[in-house]
Amino acid sequence: MQPLLLLVALLLPPGARAGEIIGGQEARPHSRPYMAYVQIHTPVGMTICGGFLVRDFVMTAARCFRRQTVVILGAHNIRRFERTQQHISVLRAIHPRFDQQKNLNDIMLLQLANRARQNRFVRPVALPRTQARLSPGAWCTVAGWGLVSLSRRTDTLQEVQLTVQRDGECHRRFRFYNGRIEMCVGDPRERKSAFLGDSGGPLVCGRVAQGIVSYGNRQGTPPAVFTRVSSFLPWIRRTMSRFQQWGQAEIPL
The missing domain is CATH 2.40.10.10 (Trypsin-like serine proteases)
Structure with missing residues (x-):
């Protein structure tokens, strides 16, 4: 347990902590087919982040950026072999100038090396259509x-x-x-x-x-x-449009 906590701490800016589900319950298996398990490989070991499938990209937090990253889609129990799982390497990561000191612009799109096979276990989630704000209490x-x-x-x-x-x-x-x-x-x-x-x-x-x-x-x-x-819809649309053509002559992640 302690090595994991130490590793997570090393990956975060001062005063910040990555997300944990507290006070919740186990989800019904594969009821959230957009969920992505993001494995991050570092020189001192491996840590994880969450993410979610949006069109042909996985959206996650910019604080999760590392050069060696693998995404697992279609998972429920990540310690067991599940035929529903798809393990896909990340081709490149794009984020809008994440500010580590102030924790601002903490958003990132991961372009996958191969297209995800969409089915009832792997399916994207919708994004907001407008920049309207949610009301308190939602x-x-x-x-x-x-x-x-x-x-x-x-x-x-x-x-x-x-x-x-x-x-x-x-x-x-x-x-x-x-x-x-x-x-x-x-x-x-x-x-x-x-x-x-x-x-x-x-x-x-x-x-x-x-x-x-x-x-x-x-x-x-x-x-x-x-x-x-x-708030990032214009950036998301521009980024997806730019990288939607597979096999572009870009520097891979």
Whole structure:
């Protein structure tokens, strides 16, 4: 357990923690076919992030960037062989100037080396159609394979329902919180949150991916900060359009 915590800490900027599902439950197997398990290989070992399939790309957090990355789609129990799984290498990663010190622009698109085979186990999730903001109190769900406590891990996909909070809740807790491009998620009165080991996972509201797990406090108490997907729609559209042609003469990841 300790080596894993140390590795995760090394991959994060000061004061930030990657996402963990706290206070949730095991998801129904393959009920979230857009989920991606992102394996990140580093010189000191392997760590993980969450992600989600969007068209021919996997969207995740920019803090998860490393040059050797593999995406697993169609998984429920990531420690077992499942015929539903597709293991695909990442060709390149694209993000809009992630600011590690302020945790801003924490969004990244992974272009896969091969197209995902879409079926009932692997299917993309919808993105917002407009840049309209979600109202405080909106119910959403976040899912991932992160730790379920500081002493217990899970091999199966977990999920938890969370509510969108007013920006003031995060302005008071996080120095650089920016409500224009970030979302404040999780009722501070409940022990339900995203915390350690699952950054990059999606916040799904009404079958639409509205947020990306970004960071929270060191105790794992809500609320946590999620990247606001709708704020990046122009960048997402431009990036997908640019790289939609396979086999372009680009420098691979």
